[in-house]
Amino acid sequence: MSTRLTTGGRLIDRAAPIDFSFNGKRLSGFAGDTLASALLANDQMLVGRSFKYHRPRGIVASGAEEPNALVNLGHGARAEPNQRATTTELFDRLQARSQNHWPSLEFDVGVLNKHAARLLPGGFYYKTFIHPRAAWKHLFEPIIRQTAGLGAAPKDGDADRYEQVYAFCDLLVVGGGVAGLHAALVAARAGARVWLVEQSAQWGGRAPVDGDLIDGVPAADWVDAAVAELAGMAHVTLRARTMAAGVYDHGYVLLDERLADHTPGDGRPRHRLWRMRAGKIIAATGAIERPLSFACNDVPGVMLASALRDYLVNWAVVPGQRTVVVTNNDDAYRTAIALHQAGQTIAAVIDARDQAEGALPAQARACGIRVETGKSIARVKGGKRVTGVEVCRQTGDGTISNFLACDAVAMSGGWSPVVHLYSHCGGKLIWDDAGAMFRPDAAHPPITHDGRAMVIAAGAANGALRTAVADADAQVRIALKELGVKARKAKAPRQDLPDEAALQPVWIMPQAATLGLRAKAWLDFQNDVKVSDVQLAAREGYQSVEHTKRYTTLGMATDQGKLSNINGLAVLSEALNEPVPQVGTTTFRPPYAPVPLGALAGEARGAVFQPLRKTPMDDWHAAQGATFEPVGLWRRPYCYSHPNETPQQAVAREVKNTRQALGLLDASTLGKIIVKGPDAGRFLDMLYTNVMSSLPVGRCRYGLMCNEQGFLSDDGVVARIDADTWLCHTTSGGADRIHGWMEDWLQCEWWDWQVFTANVTEQYAQVAVVGPNARKVLEKLGGMDVSQDALPFMAWTDGSLAGFGCRVYRISFSGELSYEIAVPADQGAAFWQACHDAGAALGAMPYGTEALHIMRAEKGFIMIGDETDGTVTPQDLGLDWAVSKKKADFLGKRGQERRFLASPERWKLVGFETLDGSVIPDGAYVAAAGTNANGQRHVQGRVTSTYHSPTLGRGIAMGLLLDGPDRMGEVVSFAKVDGSTVQARVVSPVFYDKHGEKQNV
Amino acid sequence: MSDAVSPISAAGSEGFARVRQIGPLGMVTLRAKAGTKGLKAAVKDATGCALPDKRRIVTKGAFRAGWMSPDEYLLILPRADVAKALAAIAKALNGQHHLAVDVSDARAVFRIEGAKADQVLRKLCPVDFDRLAAGELRRTRAAQVAAAFWRDDAGFTLVCFRSVAGYMGDLLRLCAQPGSEL
Amino acid sequence: MLLLTCPYCGVEAEETELAPGGEAHLKRFGPGSSDDQFEAYLFARKNPKGVHFERWRHAYGCGKWFLAARCTATLEVFGTYPAQTSGPPDDIIARIKARRPDWKGFA
C-alpha cells in the first residue's frame, strides 16, 4: 500500500494537518502537501481512467508532466476541471473529484472499451465510426460523449477575479532550480534588472531532493542563501508559483502567477497574468524524466523513478512497500538508494544495460540491493494496483525469466530537457546521441528584434544534466554580454556529483517484444496511445511525425506529450528505419501548461468587458428607461418606451410625433473633425467626391467619401467655418476611422500640404430639434434669430439659445424642418433638458435611432452600412449629383473609372413597396429566372433597408436592382427564407415629401 | 449658462491607491510644426510655460504644456482661462499655419494617488514605469482605450476621452482593489 | 507581439499600441493611369520571406504614421523611420545590407 512514513518530508509541516476530500471521502494531509502527495499518503493510488479504454490510472509523476491525475477541483462558482493533482497545493477543505469515469471510479462501464480495443486502433477516429452513417449520431456519439471527455465544465459563473499586469526586465530567468538561481545571481550582481520565476511553490528544483552538494554545502542551504541574496536586491523580482506559459515575438512572455489557488476566497485575485517584455530570456526549465515502454506500464503503482524520489524526500510518502526499479541509466539508482536508506525494500533494480558499474550502482550494491543487468520488464501484473513484474532479457522477445512480487515500479528511460520555451518562437533543436535527447541548438536560437538570441537555454534544459550550474554560469554571461551588461568575473559554484556511466537508449522493452506486449506498452497514458499504434501508423504510411501525432493522438492530451513525445517519435523512427533527428519533433506551442481562461480575459469582464462610450445625455436616457443599442462602442437610445408600450409601438409613436409636432434626438455621437489650413480646401476636394473648396463660409454641404477602389466609405455634412477652416461631420462611430484616414493622406502622401486636423467629436453635445414645431421651440428658448431668412436650409450660425453658447446647423436627416445644435459637452445634459422643458407645450418627445432610421428611409436618404457594404459606389445609389465630373482627381475617381464599376449592369438604388403592405425581410434577394451551376436561383437585386413606415402605414424598402431606375412600376418577387415569396412594386426611393418642401420652410 | 457637469461623478474609492476624478479643467489642443514663428510665445502667453521638449510636460502653477506629437501640444489650464489662452495663441501665431481648439469638454481627468499608485496603471498600460522619466507625458493605451498620463510626487494624473470616463473610472477602481497589490 | 520604436516620439511601443498599414512605399496612381498601373497600386503586394517594409501608425501614442524595415522570417527589425519619404533612407539600407549580405536591395 501507499503510505506516509513517520519521519521525514522536507516540505510538509506535520504540526499543520489539513482536511480534504476525494470523491466525497474525507482524507487528511499536511500543509506543504500537494494533492497528489496527500492522495498517495492516504493510499489513494487510483485517481482516474484513461481517455479511450478507461483503464485505471494512477499518479505517474510529481510535476506539470503528470498525465493521469487530473481532477475536478472545487464546486459551484469555484469549480475547475482538469486540475493536476501533482501541482495543486493542498488547502483546508479542498474538494476533488476524479473524472473521465462513468458511473464511478471503482466501477466503470467504459472499461468495456478495452474489450473493444480491436475496434479502437490508431486512427480509430477515422476508421471505426464512419459506417453506417446513422450509427454515429445515434450510437457512437452519445456513448462517446457519456464515457469520454475530461472534467465537467463549470455551470456557474467564476467567483474569482483575475488580473493582468505589464512588466519589463532586462533578463527573465525561467526556472528556480540551481541553474536558474545561479543565472539570476550572476545577472543581478551585474546590476541587470532581473526577474526569476518558478512554477512550483519551492525554490531549488531537484538538487535539494537529490542531496547534491554545491560548493561543498548541501544544495538546500545553497538555495536558501541564493534566494535570500536575490530577495535583498531592489532590482530583482522573485516570483514563485509563476509559470512561463509561452514565449512570443520580441521578448514577450506570458507568466501565469497562481496567487490564490491554494488560498481560495482570501480576497486576492486567483491568478495574475504577467505580460512580460524581456530583453533576454534564460530558460532554466530543467528536464523531465522519460517513462519506459514495457507491457502494462500504465498499471497504478508504476511511476517515474524521480517522482518516487520526490514523494519520499519532499513529502515522506512511499507509494509501495516493495519497489522494483527499472532503468537504462545510473540516475534511477538514486531512487533505489533513497528508498533503501528510508528503510524500504527494493525487490531489484532491473537495468537494461549489460553493465552497471558506475558509482551509483556500486553504492546500491553496497546497500545490498539486487541489481539485474541486461534485463527488462516483460509485463507488469495487476489491475488497479501493481502486484509484481515479469522479468525478461532486454535483447529478447519477452520470454519470462523470473517473477518479482512488488507493489511499486520506479521507471527511468533517461531525461529530456524542457525545450518548450526555446521552441515556442522557432528555436531549433539538435539530437544529442550521448544523452538520447533533443536539446537546444545554440546556433539556431529564436530571434528577437535586435537579431540576436531571444532565449538562451541553461542547465538541464540545455542538456547539461550533470553540470547545470556551470552551464548556467556560461549561458548567463553570454546573455549579459549581448544585453551590454558587464558581469563580474567569478568562478561558478562547484557541483559535486558522483560519476555516471552512459545511458543506453531503450525505446521498447524488451527490444523484440511481441505484438501482444507492444499492444500493452503505453506511450501516451492519457490518450491511450501504445507502441503498437505508432508502429501501425508507420505501416499505414504516416512518415511525418506531425501526421502520426494527429492520426494516433499521441501527445495531444492535456500534458501535451511531456512524457510521451520523445518515446513516441523514437518508436516511429525505429519503425521507419530512420534516425530520430531525421524524423524530427512535433512543434511545441504555448502554453507550457494550461492557463485559466479567466487569467487570459484579465480585467475584461462584467462592466468593463469593453469600453462603453456614453454621450453627455446618457444619464437622462437611462433615467427615461430608454432601450439602448450599440453603435460602434457608443450606446445610443433605440427608443423610449412609455409604460405598457412595446418598443415597436414606441418607435411608431416617435416617428409620428416628430413628423407632426416635435422630436428631439441626441446626435452627439456624430463625428466632428476640424480641418484647417491654407491647403484645407484642396485637401477636402481630394477627400470628398464633390467640391468642398467652393463652399461659402456659413454654409453646409452634404458630401461623400470613397476609398481608392471607388466604393463609398462615409458621408456627412461639411460646414465652412472661415476662410481656411472646415468642420466635417462623419457617421457615428466613423469619426476615429475618418480622422485616421485624413491623417494617413496628410502624413504619408501629401506631407507638404499645409493642413491640420483635430477630432473634436467629444467636445460637443449635439441635439437634433426636428419637426414642424422645431423653429417655435428655438424661438421659445430665445437668444438668436433662427428664421428662414436669417438661417436658411443648409446654413449654420453661431449664437446662443437660452443662454447656452451654441452653433446651430440647419440640416435635416428626416425631411422635416430641423436644426442641429452643438453645445459644449459639459452643457449637453442641461441644454437637452432645456429643449424638453421649452418643447413640452409644443409636443416635444425624444426619439431614438430606430425612428431616425425609419424617417431617413421614408425620405430615401442612404445610410452608410445599410445601403453600403464596401462594394457600392455613389453612382449605384443614384448619388451621381454628389460626384464631381469637373475635378481632375479625388480619392476613388480612378477606381470608379474601372470597367466593372462603370458598367451599366450594376444594380442601382430603387424603392420597393410590397403589394400586400408587409415588410420585406432583411437582406432578401430579388429572384431572377433560372438557376446557377450550384442549383441556386439567379438573383437580380437585394434589399438594403426595410422597415414598417408608421407615416405611410405599410412596409417600405430600399434596395439595389438590375436596371432599377428604368423599371419603375414593375412588380418583382423577393425570396423569403421559408421558400415563399413576397411581391413588391419598384418605386422611387423617396416615399415621403418627394419634393423636399417640408425641410425648407 | 449652467454649471459644467463632469462626465461622471467624482466618487473616490477605498483601494490600495486613491482614485478620483478631477476637473473641470481647461484644455486646448494646439497644432503647429516645431519651429513655427511665434509658437514659443504662443505657449508662453497662454500658459506661462516653456515649449515642452519631446514627450515632456512643463508645469507652471495651475498651467501645463505637454508635448503630444511633433506638431501637437496639449495646454492645460483653469477652465476660465481658455478663451484668454485661445486669444493669446491667435495673436502670437497670427499669419502662421496652426490650429488651436478648445477640447476642455472632450476629456476626463483622473488622479491616482498613494505609494502604490503606479501598480494600478501597471495593470492597464503597456508602459515600463521603472523607466518613466520625471516630467514625462506618456500617451498609451489603458486596457482598451487611449490615455495619457504623467507622474508627480503624489501620484499620477491620467487623461482620457470623455465618453469613456465611466469605463476608465471602473477600471481604475477595479485595479486598485485591496488584495491585488503587486 | 512586435515591439517597434516610433521615430517621432521615441516610444518603444508594443504592437497593441500600433495600427498596421500594410506595405510601405506604394506609389499612388490616380486618374490617367493605365489599368496595369492602377491594379498594381491597389492590389499587387509583396509578400517576401525576409526583408520587408511596412507602414505602422503609433495609434495609441503620438498618432503618427511611420515605416519599419524588418525580416518577416525572424522578425528582426532593421529600423524604423518617418513616413515622409518615397524610399528607405540610406542608413536603413546600410543596416539591412550589413545584416543580410545577400539581400537584393529595395525595388
Ligand SMILES: [Zn+2]
Ligand atoms: Zn510615436
